[in-house]
Amino acid sequence: MGIEIMTRLLVIGEGIAAQAFLNSLIHEDIVDKFTSITQLSHSELAPLTSWNSTAIAALRGTRRGMSPLGDELVDMWEESNQAYTQEKWKGVYPIELHSWIYSDKSDRRYGHLPKVEKSFFECKIKPRGISTERAWVIDPKVFLQNITTPKNLVKKKSLVTSLVQGEKCWRVETLDKEVFEADIVVLASGHWAQWMQEYYAGSPLEGLKPYQGSYYQWENVSFGERGFSVIIEGSNFIYQAENKRLILGATSLNGVDHFIADKVGLKKIYDHFQSYADVNLPSIQESQIHTGIRSQTKGRRPWAGKLQNNLYAIGGLYKTGWVSSIPLARQLAKSLFSSDQ
Numbered sequence: 001m002g003i004e005i006m007t008r009l010l011v012i013g014e015g016i017a018a019q020a021f022l023n024s025l026i027h028e029d030i031v032d033k034f035t036s037i038t039q040l041s042h043s044e045l046a047p048l049t050s051w052n053s054t055a056i057a058a059l060r061g062t063r064r065g066m067s068p069l070g071d072e073l074v075d076m077w078e079e080s081n082q083a084y085t086q087e088k089w090k091g092v093y094p095i096e097l098h099s100w101i102y103s104d105k106s107d108r109r110y111g112h113l114p115k116v117e118k119s120f121f122e123c124k125i126k127p128r129g130i131s132t133e134r135a136w137v138i139d140p141k142v143f144l145q146n147i148t149t150p151k152n153l154v155k156k157k158s159l160v161t162s163l164v165q166g167e168k169c170w171r172v173e174t175l176d177k178e179v180f181e182a183d184i185v186v187l188a189s190g191h192w193a194q195w196m197q198e199y200y201a202g203s204p205l206e207g208l209k210p211y212q213g214s215y216y217q218w219e220n221v222s223f224g225e226r227g228f229s230v231i232i233e234g235s236n237f238i239y240q241a242e243n244k245r246l247i248l249g250a251t252s253l254n255g256v257d258h259f260i261a262d263k264v265g266l267k268k269i270y271d272h273f274q275s276y277a278d279v280n281l282p283s284i285q286e287s288q289i290h291t292g293i294r295s296q297t298k299g300r301r302p303w304a305g306k307l308q309n310n311l312y313a314i315g316g317l318y319k320t321g322w323v324s325s326i327p328l329a330r331q332l333a334k335s336l337f338s339s340d341q
């Protein structure tokens with residue numbers, strides 16, 4: 001059964017998964033048939049990973065022919081790269097990403113990419129090579145707040161505490177006891193998907209695993225007129241020239257779902273970067289530490305699809321949200337209108 005006329009749609013989330021989905025809807029002619037589109041989220045009680053993300057869209061050396069997941073990521077990159085190029089969204093900037101190769105592991109990952117003689121800093125320890133690739137750096141809040149969404153969208157700051165299927169529609173209750181009825185519900189709730197885990201049973205989003213990550217962020221620093229990124233054996237330096245922002249990180253803590261940053265791990269990244277690159281990093285005291293929770297599926301594959309009748313989800317975006325969400329959201333938006341549903 002395809003979508004019916006006079007349908008109320010409710011989306012939970014306002015991160016990249018939700019915004020990419022809402023943006024995809026505007027490209028579907030039938031979007032005007034929704035009698036209402038409501039978006040619920042709560043940035044304090046369910047903090048967004050998307051606001052606490054180093055937010056680079058890049059392949060980072062992934063290529064076809066290595067694994068099915070790698071092939072999928074390349075397809076997703078091609079679609080999102082085209083979207084970032086064509087749509088000219090606010091808060092999205094093209095950059096060059098250099099990876100300094102020292103280990104066999106990095107060589108396997110980046111060795112096939114084109115090389116440059118000179119990077120953005122002098123090397124204190126000479127690498128085997130410096131690879132270069134195209135990437136996009138994203139200012140998450142600017143991007144998410146400005147991406148076009150359907151004109152009849154109503155956005156509310158509310159924490160969903162219950163989701164129940166009634167006889168004719170879904171009933172959603174919030175912390176402040178407001179009740180919403182909806183014919184179609186889309187869950188784009190990131191790591192907080194755990195709160196509604198009974199609906200994920202049997203789907204690829206069952207048993208999502210948290211991976212906490214932190215990074216340093218400095219404002220009003222200058223490393224030149226053009227943005228760029230340098231990866232040195234997992235330490236990622238990202239400079240956003242447009243708003244003079246520097247990011248250095250990120251840590252990756254398997255199974256950790258709280259917001260206490262791994263300061264020891266972060267300091268190691270800071271020292272590691274300075275020992276390889278001839279760069280004067282601003283002091284740690286002047287930085288702000290950002291922490292977010294990535295959410296990983298069993299096969300590390302991000303997923304979007306149908307959970308049950310008129311209930312859909314997009315999630316498990318793990319470390320690739322800025323690459324995978326756009327193609328997945330488009331696929332999900334189309335599936336709502338397809339006659340196979």
Ligand SMILES: Cc1cc2nc3c(=O)[nH]c(=O)nc-3n(C[C@H](O)[C@H](O)[C@H](O)COP(=O)(O)OP(=O)(O)OC[C@H]3O[C@@H](n4cnc5c(N)ncnc54)[C@H](O)[C@@H]3O)c2cc1C
Binds near residue numbers: 193213322323
């Ligand atoms: C440190 C770090 C660095 C990263 N770097 C990169 C990178 O460079 N490139 C990349 O592609 N990816 C990166 N990622 C991953 C990427 O940021 C995530 O995959 C992506 O942001 C997840 O988006 P989301 O929309 O699924 O979840 P979120 O952004 O977390 O959004 C979830 C939304 O659901 C809402 N919500 C949840 N439950 C409820 C409820 N019960 N009621 C109401 N609202 C609810 C929340 O309020 C929120 O709005 C990084 C992640 C981290 C932590």
